[in-house]
Amino acid sequence: MSANGATTRPASVSPDQPVVLFEDVSIGFGAEPVLEGISFRVERGETRILLGPAGVGKSVLLKLVNGLLRPDSGRIFVFGKEISAMRESELFELRGAIGTVFQEGALFDSLNVRDNVGYRLMEEHLPEDEVTRRATEALRFVEMEHTLYKFPSELSGGMRRRVAIARAIVSDPKLILYDSPTGGLDPITSTTIIELVMKQRDVQHTSSLVVTHRLQDAFTLATHRFNREKNGMEALPPHTADANTSFLMLHKGKLIFDGSTKELVTSEDPLIREYLA
Amino acid sequence: MALETIDTAAKRGVLAVQEYVVLSARAVSNIFRRPFYAGDLFQQADIIGVGSLPIVILTGFFLGCVLALQTASSLEQFGATAFTGQLVSMSMIKEIGPVVTALMVSGRNASGMASELGSMIVTEQIDAMRALGTDPLKKLVMPRIVATVVMLFFLVILSDTVGILGGGFVSVAMLGQSGSQYFHTAYQSLQYPDLLQGLVKPLFFGLIIATIGCYFGMKTKGGTQGVGRSTTQAVVWASVLIIVADFVISRFMIGIYGR
Numbered sequence: 001m002s003a004n005g006a007t008t009r010p011a012s013v014s015p016d017q018p019v020v021l022f023e024d025v026s027i028g029f030g031a032e033p034v035l036e037g038i039s040f041r042v043e044r045g046e047t048r049i050l051l052g053p054a055g056v057g058k059s060v061l062l063k064l065v066n067g068l069l070r071p072d073s074g075r076i077f078v079f080g081k082e083i084s085a086m087r088e089s090e091l092f093e094l095r096g097a098i099g100t101v102f103q104e105g106a107l108f109d110s111l112n113v114r115d116n117v118g119y120r121l122m123e124e125h126l127p128e129d130e131v132t133r134r135a136t137e138a139l140r141f142v143e144m145e146h147t148l149y150k151f152p153s154e155l156s157g158g159m160r161r162r163v164a165i166a167r168a169i170v171s172d173p174k175l176i177l178y179d180s181p182t183g184g185l186d187p188i189t190s191t192t193i194i195e196l197v198m199k200q201r202d203v204q205h206t207s208s209l210v211v212t213h214r215l216q217d218a219f220t221l222a223t224h225r226f227n228r229e230k231n232g233m234e235a236l237p238p239h240t241a242d243a244n245t246s247f248l249m250l251h252k253g254k255l256i257f258d259g260s261t262k263e264l265v266t267s268e269d270p271l272i273r274e275y276l277a
Numbered sequence: 278m279a280l281e282t283i284d285t286a287a288k289r290g291v292l293a294v295q296e297y298v299v300l301s302a303r304a305v306s307n308i309f310r311r312p313f314y315a316g317d318l319f320q321q322a323d324i325i326g327v328g329s330l331p332i333v334i335l336t337g338f339f340l341g342c343v344l345a346l347q348t349a350s351s352l353e354q355f356g357a358t359a360f361t362g363q364l365v366s367m368s369m370i371k372e373i374g375p376v377v378t379a380l381m382v383s384g385r386n387a388s389g390m391a392s393e394l395g396s397m398i399v400t401e402q403i404d405a406m407r408a409l410g411t412d413p414l415k416k417l418v419m420p421r422i423v424a425t426v427v428m429l430f431f432l433v434i435l436s437d438t439v440g441i442l443g444g445g446f447v448s449v450a451m452l453g454q455s456g457s458q459y460f461h462t463a464y465q466s467l468q469y470p471d472l473l474q475g476l477v478k479p480l481f482f483g484l485i486i487a488t489i490g491c492y493f494g495m496k497t498k499g500g501t502q503g504v505g506r507s508t509t510q511a512v513v514w515a516s517v518l519i520i521v522a523d524f525v526i527s528r529f530m531i532g533i534y535g536r
Contacts, residue, residue: 068404088412095410106405120409123312167409 017080018043019175019207020065025074025084027060034060036253038074042175045205045244047197049218051257051275052250058211059103061250062177065209066098067091079174096120099168099176099206103183105160107152107167113139114148117167138166142196158189165196169204176200176208182217194220195233201244202226215276221245222261249275300495301488304418317420325386325421326428330435332381337436340373341365341443349452358454362463365444370467370475374437376523379482382429383515387490390421391511394494395504403495418491426483433479470534478526482519489515 020042027035034057042048052058063069064076067083076084078098083091107116115122118135126134132148139145142162152160161181168176178197182190194217200206202225212218222241224233236242241261249257249264251271257264267273348364394417397403403413441463448454493511497503 063404066408068407092407092410092412095408098408100405100408102401102405102408104401106401108402108405109400119411123409123411 018077019046019079020209021077022064023075023077025064025071025076027064027069027071034253035064035071035250038255040248040255040258042207042209044207047201047208047210047221047242047245048248049221049245050209050211050248050250051215051218052213053275054213056250057253058213058250059179062100062179062209062211065175065177066095066100096171097174099171099173101161101164101168101176101178101181103179105152105157105164107160107163109152112149112151113144113155113163116152116163117170119167120171134170135166138170139163141169141199142166158185158192161185161189161193162196165193165200169200169206172204174207176206178208178210178212180211180213182212182214187216190214190217191220195226197221198224198233199226201242203228205244218247219261222247251275296496297488297492300414300418300492301422301484304414304422304488304491307412307415307419308423310415312415314416314420317416318423321420321424322428324389325382325424326432329382329385329428329432332385333378333432333436334439336377336381337369337374337439338443340377340436341369341440341445342447344368344373344440345444345447345452349448349454358452359458360462361448361452361454362441362444362459362461363466365448366441366463366467367471369437369440369444371471372523372527374440375433375475375478375482376519378433378436379429379479379486379519380516382425382432382483383486383490383519384512386425387486387511387515388508390487390490391494391497392504392508394418394491395497395507398495398497399500399504413495418487418495421491422484422487425487426480429479429483429486430476433475437475468536470530470536473534474527474530477530478523481522481526485518485522486515489518 018041020040022038022040025035025038026033038061040048050058050061060069064071065078067078067086067088071084074084075082078094081094083094086094107113108119111119114132114135117138118131121131121134136145136148139148142165144159144162144166147155147159147163152163155163165181181197182193185193197208197210198221201208201221210218210221220233222245224235225242226232227234246260247257247264248255249272256269257267257272259267264272265276344365345361348368349358349361352358352360352364394403397406397417403417406413406416441460445456445459445463448459449456490511493507493514497507499506
């Protein structure tokens with residue numbers, strides 16, 4: 001988002017500390033372990049793409065990052081604060097600096113688009129005019145300003161996803177979590193959504209964690225950049241990838257890969273090769 | 278094997294009670310913490326209170342009518358039809374008014390709360406709310422609890438009033454009794470403990486309706502089928518607990534005041 005005023009709840013992100021740090025994190029539901037011994041980091045301005053087949057625990061990992069779930073063991077640091085040791089009331093404050101795009105958008109169906117996008121601003125009792133201005137600005141970023149007073153039920157799946165991105169970026173967050181932002185969408189709409197993720201990455205340089213099981217989307221994000229003049233994405237030169245975009249891969253609850261695009265495509269690990277095939 | 282099943286079921290039951298108590302206590306304690314969602318509170322008061330007016334008035338009126346009919350026919354055998362007003366007012370204020378009104382409000386609103394919150398859970402709207410920095414217990418649960426407790430209190434008073442009026446209508450128009458005698462006995466027989474009992478009960482019943490409705494809504498699992506299950510469970514448990522609480526409160530009040 002560009003020039004949308006001051007950050008509503010600024011989070012102090014020191015340049016030398018990672019935005020997200022997982023240390024040997026495990027979580028299970030009942031007797032079933034979902035994630036085991038997960039350790040990784042997301043640096044400032046970095047985009048990390050989390051790959052893995054459906055049901056492997058990708059969404060669970062994302063919910064651990066913003067404290068919607070708590071780990072059974074291990075430590076999680078966000079903006080240098082150990083969120084795994086924080087109380088729920090303290091987490092509400094921290095989440096003000098994190099934008100989250102849920103799998104199906106998760107828009108409030110009883111609120112119109114303006115109120116959905118401006119929800120966080122309204123909770124902070126900003127003046128109505130200010131809420132409308134900033135909601136419109138966020139919607140313009142995702143090219144959806146014409147839907148300001150529509151309800152989510154009047155929008156298509158792709159439009160809802162774009163509104164969800166506008167809601168996530170309206171308060172100028174320092175970290176954005178995308179939970180399968182293209183899941184269930186047609187290829188053209190998926191590309192539009194990926195372009196928006198790329199735009200946020202290359203224009204605002206926001207740190208992000210992108211969960212997806214669609215390889216095409218992941219590699220589009222890694223091998224393209226957003227061109228501001230053309231207002232669209234363009235391919236990077238052959239055999240090059242975005243330096244700030246790297247990959248994580250989960251398999252059966254364990255992190256089996258943490259590295260760059262080049263390391264991923266040249267990996268000899270049979271599981272990775274099978275997944276990429 | 279059977280013992281293991283009993284053991285598991287008992288643990289699940291204890292865990293559910295613990296979760297219910299924690300959720301209710303956290304939601305109620307939010308009344309005293311900022312921000313206070315006054316707008317949501319008034320909206321819920323409108324939905325729960327004003328929205329329940331037609332069913333409460335109708336059921337209250339006809340319950341009073343049928344009470345007058347039944348008691349008059351029984352009292353006639355002893356030549357004591359003059360006490361119809363007393364029996365109608367005592368029954369309405371102490372028992373039937375609070376219990377039936379609570380059951381009607383429970384059927385309408387506990388189910389509504391469970392289905393609304395349950396739908397928000399399965400579509401990740403509650404997670405989205407938490408991710409946006411809002412406590413759903415403060416924003417969604419607390420206003421429903423306060424609105425139900427306050428509005429049920431007034432709905433019960435209204436139900437008692439129209440019930441006594443309904444009894445009066447039947448006594449005068451259908452049984453040919455004296456109106457002044459009916460209302461005189463209805464009023465004179467009432468004592469402070471009777472009114473207190475009738476006014477204390479809706480406070481507890483309102484708390485039961487809202488906390489049970491919200492608990493089952495917030496604990497919904499398993500998509501639309503889960504929403505249906507939560508809705509049914511909310512109505513069943515709220516109704517059962519209202520009857521149980523009615524017995525406990527009645528016993529307690531009779532123990533203190535002797536009537």
